[in-house]
Amino acid sequence: MYSSFAKNSYYIYLSDNTGQPLATTRFGLTTPGLKKIFESKRRAEFKGKTGPIDADSVAGAALLRYLEELPVVQQQSPGLLHGLQVQRVNLLWKSGRIEADSKSIARHP
């Protein structure tokens, strides 16, 4: 079980260029694993930086670069990556209800 709980959390998923979700297992990963990789890229982005940065976009782009290199992805058609988007869904506990808000944070060229 989790060592701590918070009012807010988020998850990451992948979608195609039209915004339709793609199964994370097509990339040889799990969705929680995808989020952890994104989170480590995001932390790396903050390290040693000062001033405002759009960490989500930079980490999202780094995640897409990571996905490009995966053997499972390279065995599939290159079209899989075209317009691939990283979607972030923010969750918030508000007076006994959970609210979700999603946005696209990075797109593969």
Next chain:
Amino acid sequence: MKTAALPERHPIYERLFMRVSFAWVVLISTPPTLNVRSLPAPNGFARIVDLTFLTDASWLTACHAMLLIALAFYIMRVLLWVALPVALFVNVSVNAVINSQGAIHHAVQIVSLVLLVQTAACYYELWLRRRDPPATGALEERQISWSQQTIAAAYFVAGLTKLIETHGAWIFRARFIGVQIFKTAYQAYYDHLDAAGLEQQLAIAQFAASHGTLVALIAGMGLILELLAPLMLLGRWWGLVLGCSFVAFHLSISSVMQLSFIFHQLLVLIYIVSPIYWIVWIMRGIRRVTSR
């Protein structure tokens, strides 16, 4: 040289069951193929040893073959002082590569820990042998005992961490568990885009969000169970009751939060509950009753 007395001895069929089952757990917790190209964020053992060679499929296959041989030796109890370190090296290395992708998980950690203490017990035995020849079966009993202690410690530390991390407020904060249930429900959905069970999970998440006190009480029972884990070492009955409670605890969390911790469950079953012992115990009881 006198050493601490070992607890109750385990019959040969039970020891064989434990060896075969544990070897199987080590095997399934060490993937033969990896979907990785590099180690972008070296973690654990990978920070000490450069494990990049394991991203090459031929090296990984060779390591897996070594693991199979080592586990066969482990089951037969031949050359344990070589077999155990090899199995430990392959298990830890492969999982360190997986954990070096920026996504760390601790699902397999308990398997590596048990493998580590069994290796340590083997070398401790070799050290003891310098003075006196050990009693027959003493090494295996020590390995079982140390494995049981490791499993109990893993649960106890998990409980303690929750209290330390939240300054004792874990149960109070558990009322926000609904957010995590909501998240894990969607994460499970996006894995395969399989909506089976999603609606039910979301309903549980919303229920948990609006009934925080009740959920906190249920979660609190799980925390208490973790803190009681050392009691599993008091004897077979304690092991049976608490071990089954842990498996039930995992199954309930798995159904709600998709966190199965399957290796924890398997090791509790193998070393703490030991179903083979109870099956034989019941069969003997039935035979005694029917032969009267």
